[in-house]
Amino acid sequence: MRLQKYMAHCGVASRRKCEEMIKQGRVTVNGQVVTQLGVKVDPQKDEVRVDGKAISLEQKQVYILLYKPRGYVTTVKDTHERPTVVSLVGNQPARVYPVGRLDFDTEGVLLLTNDGELANKLMHPRYGVEKEYYAVVDGRPSKSQIQAFIDGIDIGDAIAHAHKVRLLWQKGNSSAFKVVLKEGRNRQIRRMFEAIGCPVKFLRRERLGNLVLGDLKPGQWRYLDEGEVMQLKKLTEAET
Known part of the structure; x- marks a missing residue:
């Protein structure tokens, strides 16, 4: 089993974070510091330590x-x-x-x-786990602007898409939406609304899977x- 995968299974952190820990020299295998990715370990034979603390598959998952x-x-x-x-x-x-x-x-x-x-x-x-948000924004987006959430909106470093979007209410110069994402770019919903000129005033994630x-x-x-x-x-x- 690859070292970073074993670390993730032991509950150390996500696999990506475990890779960072390895590169930082924080991991040892049988007393030797490992800094290269791709090293394989045998959970039954090898001793793996992170920041000096031994890890194992028997650790309680929380x-x-x-x-x-x-x-x-x-x-x-x-x-x-x-x-x-x-x-x-x-x-x-x-x-x-x-x-x-x-x-x-x-x-x-x-x-x-x-x-x-x-x-x-x-x-x-790639696993498409849904994340559902409640957003209150400045402005009253048009139907074409709302449809753009599904078709794709340029947020600078990518074309971002919502899986679903639904207008809940409009009062004065404010609007509220339910937005469901299957992707998860940094500050994605805020950046998508900013791109159509309707900055977010309030944002709450109401569901993860x-x-x-x-x-x-x-x-x-x-x-x-x-x-x-x-x-x-x-x-x-x-x-x-």
Whole structure:
């Protein structure tokens, strides 16, 4: 098994993050520092350590659904000393990481876990896991502008698409939408609305796959039950 895949299975982080850790010289195999990708390990024979701490497949996997409030960053540590989402869930039996990102001013559904393999699949667009948002914007977009969300909008570094978009209401110079994405570019919804001249005033992610906020309030969290975890994994079984 490739080292980064083994690390992800052990719950260290997503596979991409594990690759970064290897390149940074933070991983040893049988006492030797490994910095090259592609190294293979035998989980039954080899000792793998990350930052000096041994890892194994027996580590407990943790799945947390958090209602991320505005004013928090979705990182483990922040160089600007802003509050992080990890600080909201307290001490856990394993080190957990946020899956994907919600920007500083966005609230809503956020999964934290040490299941790196699942995290990697949830973030990869080829699995097409849906993310549903509620957005309130300045302006009253036309039908053609709304259709452009499906057809594709140039956001500078890519042509971004929404999977579904629905107008909910319009009051004065404000409009509200439900937007469903299957891709996940950085600040995608904000950038798409900005591109049509309707900046976002409020944004909340209301669903990630089968996970919804339910009765949670901003800053509250709960563990996923076994059925929720199984359903979430099922969503990543087949590529779209």
